[in-house]
Amino acid sequence: MAIINQASKELHVKIVYYGPALCGKTTNIVRIHDNVQSVQEKGKLVSLATSSDRTLFFDFLPMEAMAIKGFKTKFQLYTVPGQVIYNTTRQLVLRGVDGIVFVADSQYEKMAENVESFNNLDENLRALKLNLADIPYVLQYNKRDMPNAAPVDYMEFLLNNREIVVPSFEACASRTEGVFESLNMITRMLLHKFINEGTRKAA
DSSP states (O other), X not given: OOEEXXXXXXXEEEEEEEOSTTXXXXXXXXXXXXXXXXXXXXXXXXXXXXXXXXSOSOOOOEEEEEEETTEEEEEEEEEOOOSGGGHHHHHHHHTTOOEEEEEEEOBGGGHHHHHHHHHHHHHHHHHTTXXXXXXXXXXXXXXXXXXXXXXXXXXXXXXXXXXXXXXXXEOBGGGTBSHHHHHHXXXXXXXXXXXXXXXXXXX
């Protein structure tokens, strides 16, 4: 859940990039970090690598956004390791999550891994006594430039066929296509949620 820092007048919001191994989670984070121009607006990109997982083990990236009732909103971006053997770490990274960007690999042969990873996300949230239906999230269909990319409608059927349909984006993270569209949507969804919650509490 979002953390309020009264001393610095900041609202800290945690966004986790989730998805199967090598789907593009790390590329998303790196592209975002590279394209945030002002040094004052971004923290150091931190990587905790393992010997056998090629994705970033853990990322931290604060970015300042609009103010809510006098508080600056600082977003912290994390990735989870893609390989199943690091599931305990996935759960640790998910602790305190506010929003999720689920990155799916568009290649046909990766569909089973996408579905498995999405189900794993649901299971890990439940283990933390959280419900995916209560957490804002978006879907990113990455690697749309690949020749064996599955149709978007098919990916929607596999991953976005739930009671509440969430925003989804086509992407090629290596070209920074769809990266900021996904990020901007999840940040808007979170800010909208916090503003609404604040309004309800005030009432």
